[in-house]
Amino acid sequence: MNLLISICESFLTPAKVMMYSLTRFHEDVDVYLLYSSLSKEEINDLELFLINKCNARLHPVCASGFFTNVPLSDRYKKPELYYRILAPYLLSAELDRVLYLDADIIINGSLNEFYNQSFEDNYAAAVRDRFENIDKVVLLKEKLGLKKEDAYFNSGVMLFNLALFRKEIKLEDIMALIEEKRETLRYFDQDVLNSLLKNHIKLCSQEYNTQTYPFDQCSLSDIKAAAVVIHYTGLPKPWSPDYNGTLDYLYWKNALNAGFTEDYLDYWEKKCGSQEADKE
Secondary structure: OEEEEEOOHHHHHHHHHHHHHHHOOOOOOEEEEEEOOOOHHHHHHHHHHHHHHHOOEEEEEEOOOOOOOOOOOOOOOOHHHHHHHHHHHHOOOOOOEEEEEOOOEEEOOOOHHHHOOOOOOOOEEEEEOOOOOOHHHHHHHHHOOOOOOOOOEEEEEEEEEHHHHHHHOOHHHHHHHHHHHOOOOOOOHHHHHHHHOOOOEEEEOHHHOEEOOOHHHOOHHHHHHHOOEEEOOOOOOOOOOOOOOOOHHHHHHHHHHOOOHHHHHHHHHHHHHHHHHHHO
16 A cells, blocks of 8 residues: 655654554555655654554655745644645656545544545545535635535545546646635645546545544544544644544554553643643
C-alpha cells in the first residue's frame, strides 16, 4: 500500500498514531511524506518509528518552494495543507495510486477494498463531506463553480489516480485556479480539489471517512461497528484536554499501544485539571 501524508511538526505525533492504527490492519506499507518545515531530526525520528512500530518504509519528498503564496488562516497556518495536491507531480511516475490520509484519523479496519477499487476513469476517489448540504457549504459550492446538486467531498481521505491526474491536470492550472479563487476559498485545498475534480471524482461509502463532528450525533458503539476510517474533523482534537466527545478513547488506545504513554498521562493530567477548574 502506498500512503501519502503531509504534516508540519505540530501534527507529527497524531500522524504517528494514525499510521500505527493503519499498520494494525495492513502490512507492506510505503509512506510518502511531503514536507517543508520538518527538521532532519524529526524526519529521522519518524523513519525510526515507522520501522520499529509499524514495519513500514518512509520516503520523504521535500516540497519546499511550492504554495508559498496561498490563502491560509489563523487555524490553517502552513502551506503543508495544500501539499496533497502535489502528489501526482512530485511522487514517482512508477506509482499508479496513493492513499492520502489526514493526521487526525484512526483506522478501524481493512482498507483493502477502498484502496484496490477501480477508478472508473476518475482522477480520485473520496467520500462526501458530512456537511455538504448546510447553507454555508451550498453557498461555497456556488462560488467555486459547482452546482447545488454536485457533490462536495472531504479531502481528508483521498485515493489518487496518479497517472490520469497528472495527464489531465497541469500544476500551473491548479496555481491559476488558487489565484482566481483565493478570496473564495474557505476550506482551502479541499475547495481547490472539489473545484478541480467536480466531474471526475468517484464517491465512496461514508465508512471510509466517518467524520465525528459534531460529537453529540456520534455513538461510540456505532462508530466502532460501522467506521473503517474515523476522522476527527473540527476542533478540539482528541489529544486536546478541551475535547468534549467520547471518541478520544479510540485515539488514545492506539497512542498507548504505539508507545505514547507519557503523552497519555500528560493529556489526562491536563484534562482532569481543567475539569477541576471548571467545577470551581
